Amino acid sequence: MKLVGPWLSGYTRRVGVTLNLLNIPFEHLPYHAYRQPERVAAFSPMKRVPALQLDDGQVLIDSGAIVDYLDSLVPAEQRLMPADGPERVRAMQLVAYAAACYDKLARYCDELMLRPESHRLPHLQAGYLEQMQAGFGVLNAAHAEPWLLGARISQADIMTVIAFQSAAVVMPHAITGDAFPQLARLAQRAMQSTAFSSTVPDLSDLQASGLVGTNGGV
């Protein structure tokens, strides 16, 4: 399999972490949707990442659809989403909150990356941050031990850790471990696994995208 997209893209990282946790080998093609659109287009006609090219040549898009497919490749006891019942509903809702936080972060980042400072709309950016804080608040309160659903790691942990870590890098004064201590602990626990630690975006990639300054700050 070939995974198209950089780790800077949290949705791509979601698929990378899933492949790692499920022990599915893959080749990583870290093409950037905005900086290398033609390379991305060779796999993904809408020039979006992630895209996953299967060994038979078929290309899947959309991280949610991709991780659902990947779960179908492994035995039930290894899957990263509960099959049914209240646990599945809870997992789906936690993933929905985490993905919504990431979506707001992506809009905020688009403002930083694509719009000249003089054309940015401060009330939009403040609104995105407020929505993120509300979403992270829900996830912070939902925490169980050691993972969000209890004993086993799930897609809820993957998307939550990725959204929280990404937001903490872009907004280090607002999205912090002090404000969301359970999420900070969850991220620390996840980073003990190479599934997560091997998919951290390069600082140079963040700088090239204008998301952090050259000293690592915003």
Ligand SMILES: N[C@@H](CCC(=O)N[C@@H](CS)C(=O)NCC(=O)O)C(=O)O
């Ligand atoms: N719902 C999609 C969102 C994918 C997405 O927003 N990808 C971003 C990078 S994180 C992208 O490719 N943006 C460029 C574009 O949409 O034109 C998923 O989960 O895969």
